[in-house]
């Protein structure tokens with residue numbers, strides 16, 4: 001008998017947790033003051049994809065946030081929980 005093991009190796013398209021849970025203090029197009037923790041970024045579309053992907057107007061902080069298995073976990077709920085916790089301790 002064989003087992004199939006799935007390992008996440010990169011950002012889950014359509015997750016969007018890192019565009020909702022953390023606060024962002026730098027300006028975002030359409031949100032000049034940035035955004036508070038827990039608020040959905042105005043640039044996150046209905047499929048939880050960034051409207052500014054590949055666009056130079058995408059904030060630098062977003063370019064710096066990279067997939068991290070320990071933060072992103074296995075599901076969007078994992079990622080939200082980890083990011084909320086990180087926000088509370090930083």
Ligand code: SF4
Nearest residue numbers: 011012015016018072
């Ligand atoms: S929280 Fe992680 S998996 Fe989810 S969109 Fe952000 S980088 Fe991708």
Ligand code: SF4
Nearest residue numbers: 019041043044050062
């Ligand atoms: S600009 Fe794009 S990557 Fe940055 S928080 Fe908003 S939706 Fe996410």
